[in-house]
Amino acid sequence: MNEEIDPVPPPLDAKRPFMPRRPASPPPRAPLPPMNPKAALPFLVLPVILFIPLWVWFFWRIEPGNGEIAILLKKTGKNLPTDQILAVSPEYKGLQPDVLPEGRFFYNPYTWSWTILQATDIPAGKFGVLVRKFGKDLPGGKIIAPDESYKGIVREVLGTGKHRINPYAYEVKLFDDIKIAPGNVGVVTSLCGEDILSGAVSSPLADKGFLVAKSAKGVQSEVLKEGTHRLNPFLYAVSIVNIQSQRFELSGGDAILFLTLDGFPITVEGTLEFNLNVEKAALLTHEVGDMDDIMQKLILPSARGFFRIEGSKKTATEFIVGESRQAFQDSLETYLKSVCAPWGISLNSVLIRDIMAPQQIASIIRDRELAAQESKRIEQQIIQAQSLAELEKQKALAEQNRLKVTADTERIRLTIGAEQMKVEKTIAAKTELDVAKIGLQAARADAEAMLTLAEADRKVVEAQNKANADVLKQQVTVYRDESDYIRSKLYEKTAPNIQSVLTTDANGELFGLPVAVRPGSAAAAAAANPAKAPTPPKPVPPPEDPAKKGGSAQ
Numbered sequence: 001m002n003e004e005i006d007p008v009p010p011p012l013d014a015k016r017p018f019m020p021r022r023p024a025s026p027p028p029r030a031p032l033p034p035m036n037p038k039a040a041l042p043f044l045v046l047p048v049i050l051f052i053p054l055w056v057w058f059f060w061r062i063e064p065g066n067g068e069i070a071i072l073l074k075k076t077g078k079n080l081p082t083d084q085i086l087a088v089s090p091e092y093k094g095l096q097p098d099v100l101p102e103g104r105f106f107y108n109p110y111t112w113s114w115t116i117l118q119a120t121d122i123p124a125g126k127f128g129v130l131v132r133k134f135g136k137d138l139p140g141g142k143i144i145a146p147d148e149s150y151k152g153i154v155r156e157v158l159g160t161g162k163h164r165i166n167p168y169a170y171e172v173k174l175f176d177d178i179k180i181a182p183g184n185v186g187v188v189t190s191l192c193g194e195d196i197l198s199g200a201v202s203s204p205l206a207d208k209g210f211l212v213a214k215s216a217k218g219v220q221s222e223v224l225k226e227g228t229h230r231l232n233p234f235l236y237a238v239s240i241v242n243i244q245s246q247r248f249e250l251s252g253g254d255a256i257l258f259l260t261l262d263g264f265p266i267t268v269e270g271t272l273e274f275n276l277n278v279e280k281a282a283l284l285t286h287e288v289g290d291m292d293d294i295m296q297k298l299i300l301p302s303a304r305g306f307f308r309i310e311g312s313k314k315t316a317t318e319f320i321v322g323e324s325r326q327a328f329q330d331s332l333e334t335y336l337k338s339v340c341a342p343w344g345i346s347l348n349s350v351l352i353r354d355i356m357a358p359q360q361i362a363s364i365i366r367d368r369e370l371a372a373q374e375s376k377r378i379e380q381q382i383i384q385a386q387s388l389a390e391l392e393k394q395k396a397l398a399e400q401n402r403l404k405v406t407a408d409t410e411r412i413r414l415t416i417g418a419e420q421m422k423v424e425k426t427i428a429a430k431t432e433l434d435v436a437k438i439g440l441q442a443a444r445a446d447a448e449a450m451l452t453l454a455e456a457d458r459k460v461v462e463a464q465n466k467a468n469a470d471v472l473k474q475q476v477t478v479y480r481d482e483s484d485y486i487r488s489k490l491y492e493k494t495a496p497n498i499q500s501v502l503t504t505d506a507n508g509e510l511f512g513l514p515v516a517v518r519p520g521s522a523a524a525a526a527a528a529n530p531a532k533a534p535t536p537p538k539p540v541p542p543p544e545d546p547a548k549k550g551g552s553a554q
Contacts, residue, residue: 060106064116069164070100071115072107086134086169097134097169120158120165120172127230128158131171143234144192153234178229183244186224187282189237193217211283219286223278241285245275245348248295250303258308264316267356268307270329272299272336273348280344294345302339306332319355328352 064070077093080086087094100114107114122128135151145152158165158172165172180186194216212218224238231238249271250256256268276284276294288294310331311319319325333350340347479485 056106059109062100062105062107062114062116064100064102066102067119067121067162068102068116069119069166070105071117071166071168072096072098072100073113073115074111075113076111084134095166095168097166099164099166101164117167120163120167122158122160122163122172122174124160125177126160126174127177128163128172128174129232129234130154130156130158130165131173132169133171134169142192153232155232155235157230157232159230175233178224178231178238180224180226180229180240182226184226184240184242185278185281186229186238186240187285188220188222188224188231189239190214190217190220191235191237210286219282221282223282239285239290241276241281242291243276243278243281245273246291248272248274248299251353254300256304256307258304258311260314260316260319261312262315264358266311266316266319268352269354269356270350270352272303272350274299274340275346275348277344277346284344288343298340298343298345299336302336303332306335316357319357325352325355 062070073095074087074090074093077087077091080088080092080094085095086097090096120128131153132145132148132151135145135149138145138150138152143153144155154170163172178186190212193212196210196212196216196218210218211221214220214222223241229238248254249269251269258266258268260266284294288297310328314328319328329350329352332352333347336350337347476482476485479488
């Protein structure tokens with residue numbers, strides 16, 4: 001910047017302090033025209049329009065993913081009652097019982113807040129029981145929520161899979177599936193319901209002991225079949241009962257000991273096989289117990305009582321002999337079946353495997369029994385030898401009868417064959433005779449036919465000869481005499497082969513033909529027909545030879 005300085009300083013009194021000069025100010029701008037508010041409105045609305053969708057998208061959007069849920073919490077509204085932990089309706093603030101599933105939702109963040117959690121996943125082989133955390137308290141003596149307005153255990157169960165359960169509203173308890181294998185049933189005991197002892201229901205089922213109906217508390221009459229079942233364990237208890245065939249060994253400590261009629265102690269070992277009926281499995285399990293209880297309370301006491309009562313009626317010798325032993329075993333089986341059948345137990349078999357008698361009598365009875373068995377064995381061998389001799393005799397008789405039958409069969413076969421041959425030859429001779437007769441008749445017919453044909457040919461030839469003779473006669477009558485006819489035929493045969501003729505007509509004839517012209521006849525002919533010359537008569541052709549036509553000449 002250049003500054004202008006005065007060459008002559010001013011007087012002291014008139015001297016002013018030095019101050020630099022300011023640059024010259026630019027010329028004033030022209031004033032802007034006043035802005036129209038309506039024209040500025042689009043510039044204000046456009047940012048707002050762009051901001052609102054972005055605000056809604058980023059701050060309002062709730063988007064749970066796959067397998068997730070969203071828990072809503074309302075910030076505004078009525079305050080919850082003091083005894084409530086969830087909002088009973090959307091007008092109350094607090095946690096909402098309903099959840100948002102997978103998807104996209106938009107909620108005002110001023111009014112709502114939310115939390116995204118994983119959905120409840122129940123794995124395979126398990127089921128879930130819901131425990132409601134909100135609602136009214138249960139009545140006294142109740143453990144199951146009667147309806148949705150009460151807190152407590154929910155009656156229905158959740159199956160395998162993902163469920164959208166609000167964890168602030170419900171607690172999910174997992175339990176294993178009840179799996180009943182083949183050959184087993186499940187006896188169900190209801191843990192809640194009407195109590196039959198309190199008089200709420202009239203009485204248990206008729207003829208069912210202490211079994212109750214479905215609405216009552218106690219053991220149910222219906223059992224669960226084989227398969228997978230899901231029963232609420234807070235409502236039902238399931239006992240699995242084996243209904244397959246069971247085998248129990250009466251040996252060792254379970255062997256049965258009793259005294260015989262003559263005072264000897266006898267020990268019996270054996271095997272029992274039984275199974276439970278499905279229809280009475282629940283009653284039997286409830287009134288008796290499990291399989292060990294059934295064996296110790298029903299079957300073994302009955303078997304011991306039978307042995308002590310019935311065994312005391314027989315001597316020790318009778319138990320060692322085989323026949324008495326088998327009869328005693330059959331009686332035991334019949335008695336045990338009559339005892340077990342009313343309880344629903346099917347006794348399949350009873351086998352007495354060993355009866356142990358005292359040694360002081362067992363050896364004597366054993367030797368006697370062996371001698372008796374040896375006698376029976378020898379008798380059996382004698383009977384067997386007799387049977388073998390009888391068998392050989394029967395075989396010889398059978399062979400003799402077979403040979404006799406074979407000879408008779410061969411004789412009958414030859415007889416029948418000779419008779420058949422005789423009949424066949426007789427039929428063949430008769431057939432040849434009939435054929436010869438027919439041939440003779442045919443030969444005679446052929447001969448008669450040939451004679452008839454020859455006679456017909458003869459008549460035809462005769463008629464033809466007569467016709468030819470008549471024609472020849474008529475042809476001869478045209479000429480003056482037979483010599484003229486013969487001469488005409490001669491000329492007719494020889495004329496085609498004659499090429500030239502040298503002769504004389506001095507006598508007025510040519511080969512016997514009158515070739516001289518007679519004045520009178522010529523003039524008459526010319527007068528009658530002057531335009532046409534006379535022509536000699538055309539000879540008639542001779543009759544054809546019948547032999548040339550295939551006929552027979554006589």
